Amino acid sequence: MRVIGTVGLPGSGKGEVAAVAEEEDVPVVTMGDVIREECRSRGLDPAEHHGAVAKALREEDGPAAIAERTVPAVREAASRAGADAVLVDGLRSMVELARFREAFGESFLLVAITAPFDLRAERLGARGRDDSDLDVEALRKREERELDFGMGEVIDAADVTIDNTGTLEAFRRHARDLLVEDIERSAADGTREADAGGRT
Ligand SMILES: Nc1ncnc2c1ncn2[C@@H]1O[C@H](COP(=O)(O)OP(=O)(O)OP(=O)(O)O)[C@@H](O)[C@H]1O
Secondary structure (H helix, E strand, C coil): CEEEEEECCCCCCHHHHHHHHHHCCCCEEEHHHHHHHHHHHCCCCHHHHHHHHHHHHHHHHCCCHHHHHHHHHHHHHHHHHCCCEEEEECCCCHHHHHHHHHHHHHHEEEEEEECCHHHHHHHHHHHCCCHHHHCHHHHHHHHHHHHHCCHHHHHHCCCEEEECCCCHHHHHHHHHHHHHHHHHHHHHHHHHHHHCCCCC
16 A cells, blocks of 8 residues: 655645545545544544644654554555555654654655745635634744644655645646656556565
């Protein structure tokens, strides 16, 4: 099974890559959903307590807590959909990256999405999903929090980087080509390894 993770600062385009994956019938597991699930099981409103619950999880179960819960969710999503690839949206730290590499080995591909702050701020302003999208200072704070978790290092450690400074159409095309080609290539490699009696 191929597992493709994405990493990128707020507004970089992770949601668009996830949408492209879904269009290609690649199931998507969002690390934020794992946190939202945990909020619900604690009787808390995810809209209000998302950040606090993410922090509590890391304090209680260690820095890989969210990745730890995401690994089985990835396997379940793959088997539920009968899919040979899954996209994991939103890695945040090197500890999480290490956990995915440990769980999925060579089958894990990390894709970073990059765009400058002003462009991301402008796109989030247009998205306007919630108040923080419209608030540039809130974006700066969110970004600082992400970077405190070590997201910059994760972006640097990616296997592939997509620069999202062009049009949305160009970005979606680039993401689609990358996903489709990578999944085809890894399936072919898996077949070759199986033919050679290797590990699949
Ligand atoms: N190349 C682009 N041109 C124009 N708009 C874009 C481009 N890429 C992404 N967008 C838009 O910018 C907004 C932010 O993108 P997206 O939601 O994918 O970011 P994200 O990385 O998931 O952000 P967050 O982490 O805040 O959820 C969306 O409305 C998206 O449609």
